[in-house]
Amino acid sequence: MTERLRWGILATGGIAHAFTHDLKLNGFTVQAVGSRSQESADAFAAEFDIPTAHPSYDALAADPEVDVVYVSTPHPLHATSARMVLEAGKHVLVEKPFTVNAREAQELADLAAERGLLVLEAMWTRYLPHMARIRQIIADGTLGDVRTLIADHTQKLSDDPAHRINALELGGGALLDLGIYPVSFAWDLFGAPQTIQSTATFKATGADAQIANLFGYDGGRVASLLSASDTLGPNTAAVLGTLARIEIDRVWYTPTSFRVVAADGTVIEEYRSEVTGRGMHFQAEALERLVSEGNLRGDLLPIDETVAIMGTLDAIREQIGLRYPGE
Structure with a gap:
């Protein structure tokens, strides 16, 4: 650059x-x-x-x-x-x-x-150092056959009907604000889901308050994802393989720590993020690098994958009956 x-x-x-x-x-x-x-x-x-x-x-x-x-x-x-x-x-x-x-x-x-x-x-989140290390651990085969992702993004946000999170006309609700994180994580690990099963609860404004998604993939792999705007959960994640698992600490989608645990309980690796600031600059570094390289598609999150992830969110909304004004 x-x-x-x-x-x-x-x-x-x-x-x-x-x-x-x-x-x-x-x-x-x-x-x-x-x-x-x-x-x-x-x-x-x-x-x-x-x-x-x-x-x-x-x-x-x-x-x-x-x-x-x-x-x-x-x-x-x-x-x-x-x-x-x-x-x-x-x-x-x-x-x-x-x-x-x-x-x-x-x-x-x-x-x-x-x-x-x-x-x-x-x-x-896709660009954070701990996520880069997790991808490398999986690529190295440390986990064996990766079978399962479990992730939640749950917060206790405002109940005010006028608040953005509760306003359908502003795209409010748990899915777009919070659910995008675990859905994108599932795409990062497994790609496009073959099956999607979703269920949700709603607020009086019509915005989704809680949404649970179960994605199915070839070979029996699954992703279990929960998001909510009215309850605060652990905000942790786990990637399960046949030889070992990765336990990502709170808050998994921000710079955090994780450990790799073998099937017998032995801790293989412990990782702790050391980031200046919140870590939002890594995506900017990636953009500047891509422009310098002349890569207008992207790499860690190509634009066609972003479009496809939005398609997954559309499919979830169709299942739970969620529409935004003007659609």
């Missing part, structure tokens, strides 16, 4: 703060921020010492000093925001879930390919 890309931050919510903090902490160039108001953009720029603050998303997308834009608008606006950035000729990193459905995801993938640009889903 010869030089760092110049980042623009589109929207100024909590996840944008976390991402930008990690970018600045790890030496990335954050050139501009765009918000729906000048006041919000100015406050964000002052907090992170960003040179340019734009009073609109359009102005950020048009900024000639920006090379790549991170999109963190509410879920239903991901596709519109990312399309605007791509049409302005810039690479884009789109906060998960990538879009609301697979149709929108495919449209973005097609547009990026047409424009010769890179579009990536900001599934930051």
Whole structure:
């Protein structure tokens, strides 16, 4: 990589703060921020010492000093925001879930390919060092035949009907906000599920409060995944093989520790993450590397896999009867 890309931050919510903090902490160039108001953009720029603050998303997308834009608008606006950035000729990193459905995801993938640009889903967990080590352990055959993934992402979030997590018009609910993590993990390990069995409970707003998924794969492999926005669980994960298992500690989708345990109970390896910040910068490192290499498809999370994962979420929603306004 010869030089760092110049980042623009589109929207100024909590996840944008976390991402930008990690970018600045790890030496990335954050050139501009765009918000729906000048006041919000100015406050964000002052907090992170960003040179340019734009009073609109359009102005950020048009900024000639920006090379790549991170999109963190509410879920239903991901596709519109990312399309605007791509049409302005810039690479884009789109906060998960990538879009609301697979149709929108495919449209973005097609547009990026047409424009010769890179579009990536900001599934930051995929790029964390402990996940890289887990993939290597599995590839080395340490676990034997990998049979099972068990993972939960469960939180006790707001019960306020007006809160984003409970608002269907904002793509609220456990699936898109929380369930995307274990679903993406299952894809990372096993690829596309052959069978999907899903069940859910709902809040009065119609948003899904709890969703359990059982994915089936060839050879009898399974993934058992639970997500909830109204109950706080262990937020751990386990990968089970015929020779050993990996026990990933709380919180498994963030920098954390894990151990590899043999079938007889012997601990083969213990791993502890040592990460500067929250670890959200690793996905930005990957994007900059891919651009430098001219790889517009992606590697750890190729764009076609992101589209297919959105298709899996669509299939889950069809089973549980969940639709978002405007679909």
